[in-house]
Amino acid sequence: MSQQELASLMTDAAANFPLRKDQKKPRAWGRTDVNKVENGHRPYDEDFLVAAATVFGCNVWDLISRAPGDQSLDALWSSWTDAERAEAADFIEYQRNRARRG
Known part of the structure; x- marks a missing residue:
């Protein structure tokens, strides 16, 4: 998924x-906002984390409980049901195949 997506x-x-x-309208983000948070140039806030967790279908805790770049999915997967794990594995395989095709 791209930063814009x-x-x-x-x-x-x-x-x-x-x-x-204190809000007059819903929060909105752009590619540069995501980029700055991902690269540590801007701190994340609660709104960012809740929106990202909603998109990824996880809890906010899942996003902040591991160090960035940690490739281990064990901690995340341990809280999921078998069906959720199977769906995630299918998605990862789909993304790997998509990346191989270019």
Whole structure:
């Protein structure tokens, strides 16, 4: 998933979140916002984490409980049901095949 796709999906997800008292409209993100957070040039905030967790279908804790770049899925997978693990494995295999095809 590209940073632009992630930003768009996060913005769509945030449109369904209740507005806080200090908000006039739902939060929106762009590719540069995602890039800056991913590269550590901007700290993430609660809105960013909740929207990203919604897009990835996980809990906020799943996003912050491991170091960035940690390739181990054991901690994440241990909290999933067998059906969720199978779906994730299928998705990973799909992405690997897609990457091989270019």
